[in-house]
Amino acid sequence: MSIGSDRWVETAESRTEGPGGWWGRGKRRWQALSPLARLGILVAATALVPLLVSSDFLVRVGVNGMLLALLAVGLNVSVGWAGLLDLGFVAFYGFGAYTFALLSSDQLGLHLPTVLAVLIVILATGLLGLVLGLPSWRLSGDYLAIVTLFFSQIFLELTLNVDRLGIDLTGGPNGISGVDPFSFLGFELSSPTSYFYLLLVLVAVIVTILYLVDQSRTGRAWRALRDDPLAAEIMTVPIRRLKLMAFATGAAVAGLAGSVFASFQLGVYPLNFQIQFLIVIYAALILGGSGSLAGAVAGGIVVTLVLDLLRDPGQASAAFYGVIAVTLIAKVRPWRTLGAVVGATVALGLVVHAVVGAISPDAVAGEVEASGLFGSAIESWVVLPEDPTTIGNWAFCALVVGVVALTRVSARTRTILLVPLLYLAAFVWENRLVDEPSITRQLLLGVLLIVMMISRPHGLLGTPRVERV
């Protein structure tokens, strides 16, 4: 027998199979297309969205989604590809926005042409990324995370307070208003739809550029750096230089996004760039799939949709119940059990509602946000006290404890526990969470980050990773 022959490998072709059915076939057809074709199809499909959607509000949501997608893509270079935890990323976004504002408003009296301003912003932010990446030479993961976090705090404080030194550069807490919108060849972008298409083009271009870089030796070097920096360095990879490149690239993309944001909003304010928004960008990348360009884009769009939907209580409720329904369908099997759980929950609710209503009519006198048939159904199912705050809070605590308990008990107990917990969740939602949309958004983001890292760290579209032990 000759050395090195491996019959298993040699006969591999005849053994390959994949998931069947229309889902499997569709997936294979999709993957058989070239990346360019796939991108083209997605871009074309997205381009139809403003035409199909009538409300301006939704187009704005689309613009926000594209911006977040662009930011997630930029963050992906540092975090997903090079493995550098950059907690100051939002400062690059802010720096880009402010720089554009300075170049295109009355603040400094400059009104540079768009293309020139944007180019300057990209270069400047990239340079800033280079400078801020210098600590990465000596610092590993944890330390780098903290140093970058501090930089973003410094940036925020400076933009807020520099005017107190007598230099009216950043407009202090009021920011800079009256920023020029983008204009190309005399044609000014004024409507959300035009910004939507601009961003669509930008996302497509940036994704293409980064994809090509990822396929090249630079991309390989970044991924090697993430997997094992020491081994990479011993295998000729100049890791310091590559870390800097990753930082600078991510920063440049963030700067670009910042300039678009500044011109879309026609102004920049320090509160746009706080750590809350950094959490949003991370949530987008983690949910979509760190390390995957498609994941970053998808994550950006999904997170924006979820967060913006939460603004309108009616839509938020629909989303809330919808997500619960989808999770139940996905996780609770067989169908009999699912039916039993749902039935029991509904029954429990009706019983509790009737009992509580009989004892004290005040306790069910409240109203729901959701309207119509669905709303009335909820009203007669969930207990809605006139003054929900206190009991809502206790219910919230109970819900948190209950959800944690859910992860610890055996399967059978879990199914039983699910029933009161679902009712409790609806109770908490209708009585407390719906009334506090901004808090609920942040709560959801926090929970999302925790749950994703524990159960599916590679996100929706990423590939599972193996860590060197």
Add this chain to the structure above:
Amino acid sequence: MAPLLELRGVSKSFGGLSVIQGLDLTVAEGEIVSLIGPNGAGKTTVFNLVTGVYEPDEGTIRLAGEDVVGLPPHRIATMGAARTFQSIRLFLNMSVRENVMVAGYGRTRTRPWQAVLRTRGARAEEAAERELAEELLSFFGTRLAGFRLEQPAYSLSYANRRRLEIARAMATRPRVLLLDEPAAGMNPHETHEITELTARLRDEAGFTVVVIEHDMHVVEGVSDRVVALDHGTVIAEGSFEHVATHPAVVEAYLGKGAAATK
């Protein structure tokens, strides 16, 4: 002829513990040298010093006549020293092919902008690297070929991982290849293969090889010269027969009593 790799008077201690002291070692081009010694003798530390992971406290290290002390590891790697690791350190989430290709970073020159614009030079270099990777992997037969090329490295068996590490080291086109216990954990059949492979590396591919090994069959089968270390210094050097029966070596491995019975 000047030696390819030369260590003179090298010492290294870690927080008061002296691991290497006054070490002299030379490797001539085209040689296969085995480095043996009991655990803790400092063999892997020698590799770490040569590849720049550590800097020696004293002494000089020259690769092809050039001083490498103080240079970053990636520079030393491009100058011609490549290695494998005692505990395998592959890029687990990258494919087999990519593991080999990434080691060519120091030799290649495509800049990101060239990759984006897909210039002719960029595409040619990429294609050449892919071919080189397949060629190097074919050193191991069909094991790391075919569909395996695209499999992530974490899906490989232990023996295949060791082979991949060697292929990856070869991809840096080194002048000297440092193999750290390449046969560790292998069954006798695989060990025999490694022995043959090491000889082929020198004969067919022209590498100079330094091997750290515990299995004396491998050492005997492969070495032109054997260097024995203990407590950070060379205690014997020469042909296999000379070193294997040297009293200091026997004592180092088996203790004082054993040496006396020789």
Add this chain to the structure above:
Amino acid sequence: MDFFIQQLVNGLTLGSLYALLALGYSIVYGVLGLLNFAQGEVYMVGAFIGFGVLSGLGGPASLAVPVPLALFLMFVAAALGSGALSVAIERIAFRPLRDASRIAPLITALGVSVFLQNAVLLLLGPDIRNYDASSFIPFTSGIHVGPLNISLIRIIVIVATVAVMLVLTLWVGRSKLGREMRAVAYDREGAQMIGVDVDRTIMIAFFVGGVLAGIAGVMAGLVFSRVFQLMGFVAGLKAFTGAVIGGIGSIPGAMLGGLLVGLAESFTAAYISSTFQNVIVFAVLVVMMIVRPTGLFGRPTLGKV
């Protein structure tokens, strides 16, 4: 000169708070290699617990029990509550990620931090709680240094912190538990193999960190008379600064580092500019991390290659 001494005392008081928090960071990092971002929020919760106990006892103006007892109850409740919270966080959010990448627990910690901040906001509302400590801890009694009167509260804080540090150093240095913690810090698997209950050791580390944070939270409430939902974030960052400057993983280092940060902040605010105090403190950290990443007392860890 009086002004200087006043700032010195302020700095030491502030620094004591940071030192307690920094100790928590250091202990957890020492044992698990994890930067517990949620530590700041645990501190905040501790402060609220203290406030809650105080209100429950009738509020600062009309206490149902003698002052020392009230203080004692506040501290104990906050310590236990924060300790329990810290342990719960470890169990729920960090334990599943013991063997994951280095980045994963950091992101989870961010998530926990966000969740806690907003949960408190939801449950207790955004109002800043004021409790006028001066109404039940008399300001007039204290140490007189020249014309200056150093309030009792600040003295309590500084003394208590020093006591805590001494106890901790002795305990970690001498006791079996302390040895086990150090063993887990060096080599978790190895410690397991020689019979150390790793889960329990880590849980105790988190508990201690939580207790320290809770105590610091109550102290903060007493010193600044204010308890609010965002107090954890910036304090946490600064305490972390202290832990790193002192050398993360080192107990005396955390203490020293925390004190240095407190002093730096106090003097910067007084002599240079109070607007930019945060900027300057953070900038100092950045420089420090670049120049000497292992901090003043830290030991560079050597891994086997």
